[in-house]
């Protein structure tokens with residue numbers, strides 16, 4: 254039965270076919286629970302139909318405002334409710350953002366993501382952020398921001414500035430969500446995602462595995478992503494990094510093979526989506542990352558820090574890419590700089606960095 258299902262899954266995706274948004278929970282569950290080798294084989298075959306399997310997209314993430322966030326996300330050291338010793342800073346000056354973006358471009362990043370610890374931006378916050386987006390675009394990179402919930406008209410203002418992606422994660426299943434966040438609802442999140450979509454900005458939306466959720470929660474979380482009216486163009490999948498001082502500080506690490514399974518399922522049910530390995534990679538072995546890339550992950554953040562969690566150094570990633578024969582995907586259309594991205598090279602760590 255599992256092999257038949259795997260064949261069916263592969264054959265549902267002709268090269269020119271469009272992704273489905275009508276997955277049932279039973280189908281996602283059946284995919285998740287296939288024998289590991291069947292699941293990875295199906296995911297990899299689908300991955301090869303839509304992407305060069307030896308190419309990885311590289312993004313860099315910068316915290317443009319860190320800490321003092323009024324939200325209560327149980328995993329996040331940026332919440333004002335938890336004493337984690339995190340150094341906060343207000344919105345970063347434009348010039349510092351420009352320098353960080355230039356450095357990211359020199360390291361091979363094709364997308365520059367900027368995160369601010371906000372419940373949502375006030376209109377007055379948007380003006381300097383619009384300038385940051387324009388600066389990144391002028392450097393020939395794609396621009397992404399994560400600013401929390403958006404109100405009417407704000408997504409349009411960001412789109413007008415040239416924003417390529419807006420990140421807003423669902424984090425987990427709707428059932429598990431109230432155990433993780435109480436200050437905004439799942440419906441709030443879906444509403445922001447719809448605003449982003451309606452404004453014509455690409456959607457970056459994923460979550461975190463290992464938040465104490467059940468296997469069924471992981472099925473439901475992936476099912477929700479794959480049954481949005483349109484699949485997110487980018488899906489970051491994090492594994493929880495427990496931070497002392499947060500409510501999830503003692504959470505046990507999620508089984509690594511369960512994480513790889515989730516990547517494979519995501520690849521099958523969202524075949525054209527970029528799947529990004531995000532927080533948690535410092536705890537992954539090279540072998541586990543290799544499995545994730547085989548299963549369909551094709552994007553990473555590089556830089557020694559994500560928003561607030563550690564990340565492998567760019568030289569470690571370059572060494573891993575070399576071992577695996579992976580290359581960094583060049584920007585589709587750079588308006589400045591080189592047309593070919595160099596491999597990541599070691600530079601100093603960015604200033605403190607955070608994720609929303």
Ligand code: SF4
Nearest residue numbers: 322324326329370609
């Ligand atoms: S994840 Fe984002 S919204 Fe939640 S507390 Fe952290 S910075 Fe605030």
